[in-house]
Amino acid sequence: MLKDYNIEIAKLKTGHNEANFIVDHNFFNLKANSLISEGNINVHLDIIKKEGLLTFAFLFDGTISTQCDVCLDTFEMQINGKETIFFKIVDTPKESDDELVYIDENVLEINVYDYIYDIICTSLPIAKSCEKNSSTPKQCNPQMLKYIANSDDENEEIKITTKTIKDNFNNLKN
């Protein structure tokens, strides 16, 4: 549930606090039109509380299931990274940016769901392929490569057919 990602400000102690989240299909299911549907990512959150300022440092590491742009195979892509967001507690909030968020002093909790989702999505490479997978690269599916090479790449209909064949093939396997 979304409220599982609430951080109650009053419950934080001055100094260091931490929280851990597992990001899997239950996480992505909470998002309408999520770019990702399957994954297994550990998210560690270190929170430093000071007078008027909260520092949220997110560290994440794991895999997501995604489709290879080259051979269309589904593969487990390694992702990891970190991101820090500062929350400044003020009486009259100003416009926030990506890294500095102004929050009203009466705000009781910060929901980190969207921050985690955005951090993971922005860490994805523009081009995803089996062969570029950072720690466990593998060869693209040779049968699909052969099939794609024989198709007219410019033809949308063939691309869709390719995908349908692939989906049917996966359904048969399962």
Ligand SMILES: [Zn+2]
């Ligand atoms: Zn591939």
